[in-house]
Amino acid sequence: MFITFFYLLRARGLKVSLNEWMVLMEALDKGLCKASLLDFYHLCRSVLVKSEADYDKFDMAFAEFFQGIESPEDLPEEFWDWLNKDVKVRDINDKNMLDDYVLELEELMKRFRERIEEQKERHDGGNYWIGTGGTSTMGHSGYHERGIRVGGEGRHKTAVQIAGERNFRDFRQDNILDTRQFQMAFRKLRQFSSKVEGAKTELDIEKTIDETCDNAGRLKLVWDRPRKNTVKLLILFDADGSMMPYSRLCSQLFQAVSNANHFKDLKVYYFHNCIYEHLYTTPHCRRGEWVDTEWVLSNLKSEYKVIFVGDGTMAPSELMSKGGNCYIGLYNEVPGIEWLKKFKKKYSKSVWLNPIPEREWEYTYGSPTLLKIKEIFPMFELTIDGLEASIKKLLVSR
Amino acid sequence: MTNNMNLFKGSSEYVVSNELMHAVNVSIALKKPLLIKGEPGTGKTMLAEAISKALNKELVIWNIKSTTKAQEGLYVYDTVQRLYDSQFGEGDVADIKKYIKLGKLGEAFTSDKQVVLLIDEIDKADLEFPNDLLWELDKMEFYVNETKELIKTKERPIVIITSNAEKELPDAFLRRCIFHYIEFPDAEKMREIINVHYSNIEEKLIAQALETFYWLRDMKELQKKPSTSELLDWLQALMLSGVSVDKIKEQIPFIGVLLKKNQDIEVMSEIKEKGFSLKRWL
Numbered sequence: 001m002f003i004t005f006f007y008l009l010r011a012r013g014l015k016v017s018l019n020e021w022m023v024l025m026e027a028l029d030k031g032l033c034k035a036s037l038l039d040f041y042h043l044c045r046s047v048l049v050k051s052e053a054d055y056d057k058f059d060m061a062f063a064e065f066f067q068g069i070e071s072p073e074d075l076p077e078e079f080w081d082w083l084n085k086d087v088k089v090r091d092i093n094d095k096n097m098l099d100d101y102v103l104e105l106e107e108l109m110k111r112f113r114e115r116i117e118e119q120k121e122r123h124d125g126g127n128y129w130i131g132t133g134g135t136s137t138m139g140h141s142g143y144h145e146r147g148i149r150v151g152g153e154g155r156h157k158t159a160v161q162i163a164g165e166r167n168f169r170d171f172r173q174d175n176i177l178d179t180r181q182f183q184m185a186f187r188k189l190r191q192f193s194s195k196v197e198g199a200k201t202e203l204d205i206e207k208t209i210d211e212t213c214d215n216a217g218r219l220k221l222v223w224d225r226p227r228k229n230t231v232k233l234l235i236l237f238d239a240d241g242s243m244m245p246y247s248r249l250c251s252q253l254f255q256a257v258s259n260a261n262h263f264k265d266l267k268v269y270y271f272h273n274c275i276y277e278h279l280y281t282t283p284h285c286r287r288g289e290w291v292d293t294e295w296v297l298s299n300l301k302s303e304y305k306v307i308f309v310g311d312g313t314m315a316p317s318e319l320m321s322k323g324g325n326c327y328i329g330l331y332n333e334v335p336g337i338e339w340l341k342k343f344k345k346k347y348s349k350s351v352w353l354n355p356i357p358e359r360e361w362e363y364t365y366g367s368p369t370l371l372k373i374k375e376i377f378p379m380f381e382l383t384i385d386g387l388e389a390s391i392k393k394l395l396v397s398r
Numbered sequence: 399m400t401n402n403m404n405l406f407k408g409s410s411e412y413v414v415s416n417e418l419m420h421a422v423n424v425s426i427a428l429k430k431p432l433l434i435k436g437e438p439g440t441g442k443t444m445l446a447e448a449i450s451k452a453l454n455k456e457l458v459i460w461n462i463k464s465t466t467k468a469q470e471g472l473y474v475y476d477t478v479q480r481l482y483d484s485q486f487g488e489g490d491v492a493d494i495k496k497y498i499k500l501g502k503l504g505e506a507f508t509s510d511k512q513v514v515l516l517i518d519e520i521d522k523a524d525l526e527f528p529n530d531l532l533w534e535l536d537k538m539e540f541y542v543n544e545t546k547e548l549i550k551t552k553e554r555p556i557v558i559i560t561s562n563a564e565k566e567l568p569d570a571f572l573r574r575c576i577f578h579y580i581e582f583p584d585a586e587k588m589r590e591i592i593n594v595h596y597s598n599i600e601e602k603l604i605a606q607a608l609e610t611f612y613w614l615r616d617m618k619e620l621q622k623k624p625s626t627s628e629l630l631d632w633l634q635a636l637m638l639s640g641v642s643v644d645k646i647k648e649q650i651p652f653i654g655v656l657l658k659k660n661q662d663i664e665v666m667s668e669i670k671e672k673g674f675s676l677k678r679w680l
Contacts, residue, residue: 019573023428032424039420046421047428050572052435052579219481248618255621 238310246355274336306350313366351390352377412448421578436580439625442560443643446516460502468530471503512553616669629668
């Protein structure tokens with residue numbers, strides 16, 4: 001019966017192998033799980049889950065499977081046999097009275113209201129009144145297994161409550177995460193070559209043997225240069241007003257890229273909604289603080305990999321027509337979309353990262369232009385998973 | 399618990415959460431390496447020290463660097479030395495054993511008593527590094543090709559592996575480990591940690607310092623958040639200087655102890671003044 005938990009975990013996307021499952025069984029046989037569901041929860045988690053990114057999935061599956069089981073007494077029979085190996089120590093006086101048989105929430109609530117009527121003063125300890133530290137069903141920091149917490153912090157969380165709280169929601173991979181994770185993704189973007197400058201620090205065994213032979217058996221060491229990353233990256237950020245809601249996300253991406261020192265070259269420019277004659281050198285996109293887009297196109301060789309970061313939503317004219325540039329006084333002879341196509345033509349390895357979640361692309365405000373751009377560049381949403389997918393895309397040769 | 403001798407209960411200098419203690423004991427009982435992940439400054443490395451002290455076992459530390467190879471942990475065959483020796487007729491070159499130098503893993507394996515082996519920051523090394531150690535960590539043995547000798551553990555060491563999550567670790571490796579993620583301590587736990595380090599410290603000072611500290615940590619714009627060790631240093635500075643307690647939150651003296659980057663300090667003072675910062679874009 002218990003094996004269903006294993007299948008549930010797998011069904012919920014956790015990569016639990018049979019090996020790990022057997023380890024868990026071994027642990028249970030050894031009595032590593034003392035008589036509490038919370039211990040069991042921690043044991044399962046440390047044996048079966050191997051990344052904090054999966055803690056949330058595990059919490060959800062655990063809560064789903066053990067739903068309604070709030071105390072060890074409710075555990076299935078098979079379980080209880082394991083748990084019984086260690087007897088729960090409980091103070092002889094610490095026993096529930098009166099409220100023992102209250103199960104239904106409705107009735108509990110009714111009693112709660114009644115008791116509020118009855119109760120006129122503060123109570124700490126005890127097993128009847130609403131107060132702190134007692135075994136009554138009502139109050140907080142108490143020990144009753146099913147009851148109402150009235151304010152305060154829960155002192156004895158049961159495992160299902162903890163699992164239900166989903167404290168690790170932030171670590172889910174499809175969530176938007178901190179720079180370290182972005183950096184990790186960027187680390188995958190590398191291409192090695194040994195033909196770079198640098199100190200010769202690696203022993204070249206092959207050549208050493210050859211040279212030593214040529215040297216009539218007298219040892220002659222030959223050193224070589226270690227391999228280095230040769231990836232060159234050009235990143236173009238949309239710094240428009242519509243990107244403001246995503247500014248934190250973009251700045252995290254920006255920090256991740258600028259902290260990654262393993263690129264051979266990194267160029268960052270900014271644009272406003274769409275690309276026209278100029279690329280701005282600062283995120284403020286002020287007139288004059290720019291370089292000519294043509295200059296970029298002619299000076300950065302096609303070996304650069306290009307990442308666009310933008311929501312791609314704008315008025316259709318901004319993308320499709322001459323003079324669509326929404327900055328007054330900047331008339332563009334070439335429509336924005338042509339500029340984008342120029343980039344695509346020059347840099348075969350280019351992707352577009354969009355902070356708008358993918359499921360909204362079809363109908364979000366401004367989706368016509370977004371979808372037009374998506375036809376030109378492979379578009380990914382700006383999450384860890386999306387970034388990883390886009391980097392994979394940048395690495396495959398075409 | 400089968401072996402009460404090896405039950406880790408934390409130590410006087412190391413505040414351990416129940417979950418972590420449980421994970422340590424599970425890994426000892428199951429004889430599997432314990433993989434510890436967590437933010438910098440959550441005491442990952444300290445854990446191994448605490449275990450070795452609490453269980454009174456020797457600690458062997460293998461610090462991983464970006465250039466570390468798995469083989470270095472097992473043994474190194476110093477061919478170059480042997481070649482030189484043979485050419486200049488020094489020493490007995492026939493004795494290959496002389497040129498086999500055991501690494502940290504080898505050291506831990508050959509020890510007569512059970513030791514605590516810490517493999518620190520395993521994610522620093524090459525992506526393939528953990529895979530190269532699968533067999534050795536599983537079976538706790540390795541073969542020295544040059545001397546045709548099998549090095550096997552007498553007492554299986556307690557293996558603690560730490561990772562800063564700089565790189566993903568391979569699945570095959572993860573499957574063999576017990577995993578625990580150390581969360582950053584909350585204010586309550588932090589208080590305990592502080593009390594362990596400084597026994598006679600003013601309660602009011604702790605309260606003020608902690609409030610400021612968590613306020614700083616909540617700033618998403620900071621590139622490097624202050625961690626436990628920085629807080630402890632800061633408290634020491636505050637105590638030594640005798641700054642008036644009421645001014646801590648307001649002035650944040652010795653900010654350089656908490657924030658190590660100029661940029662972060664600028665961002666912090668801007669947020670303190672205006673409530674927001676635009677510096678993050680620059």
